[in-house]
Amino acid sequence: MVNWTLMYDCYGDTDRVPVLLELVERDGNAEAWTELEYRLVLEQDLAFPAGFAALPRLVRLASGSARARGLAGTILRCAAGHHGCDDLLADCAESIAAFRELLDRRLQARPVDYLATFRDLLAAREQYHWAAVLGDFTDDFYHLACPHCAVEVTIAIGDHGRYSAIRDWHLGDVDRRGLRPAAPEELSGTGRWMHRTAVRDGHESLADGIAHLFGQAECPRCASVFGVADEYTSANCPVSP
Structure with missing residues (x-):
């Protein structure tokens, strides 16, 4: 049982979120959904205790509600930040596991929002850095330091090329x-x-982009070769407390 008197939202309130959850559970009230989204996540970046406390109820709604599914995914993407809610997140382990299964089934149905669903599943699998940046590989760029000479290298994976380069602003x-x-x-x-997931679901262009992302790049400065994903993960993967 959640003690809502301790679960504040982004406005510092502790009593409004459970009321809103009851409203959306009862009849999918659109105004309640909008307010709930504003109260649980700030600027798509910072989640609050009420958001993590609401996760189990959102997951239960997610199979029949795109808004519940999207809000649960957004909250999980925020889990990489310094939210101070590790205990609450741990309490949601079963719900998150159920959410992973739901999202995977949805991917196999090849929804219109495939990439967003894919990113939500990455967050549910605690791959927060990829959930935050993975694109559709039409015009994706990753910036990282060469592990050998430390020069900043731009990695491009898109319709205009798949390469490493030195970016000159002129x-x-x-x-x-x-x-x-x-x-x-x-x-x-x-x-x-x-x-494998992208191939399974018939998203060949996404699979090809992933193969390049997890492939190797040559540094234009020192000609050393390094793993793109390895270096990006090393620089961006959240460190567990």
Whole structure:
């Protein structure tokens, strides 16, 4: 049982969220949904105790409500931040596991919002850094430091090329070097799961982008070769307390 007197929302209130949850559970009240979204997540970036406390109820609604599904996913994407709600999040483990299964079933149905659902599933799998930045690979850029010479390298994976380069603000991306995509059998861990899921669901362009993201790049400055995903994860993956 949730002690709502301790579960404040972004306005500091402790009594409004349970009322709103009852309203959306009863009849899907649109105004209640809008207020709930404003109260549980601030600027799509910061979640509050009331948001994590509401997760189990949102997950129960998620199979029949796009707003519940989207709000639950947004809250989970915020879980990478310094929210001070680790105990609440741990209490939601069963609900999050159920949410993962729901999202995976939805991906197999190839919904219009496939990428958003994919990113929500990444967050539910605690892959917060990929949930935050993964795009559709039409015009995606990742910026990281070469692990050997520390120069900033731009990684482009999009319709205009798949390469590493040095970004010059006057000349654009210069000294381009083609990326070396990972072969499916070379992938492991999160990269393997991401690639297999995209292939399973018929999203070949997404799968190809993931193969490049988890492949290798050559530094234009020192010509050393490094794993793109490894370096991006090292620089951006949240460190557990």
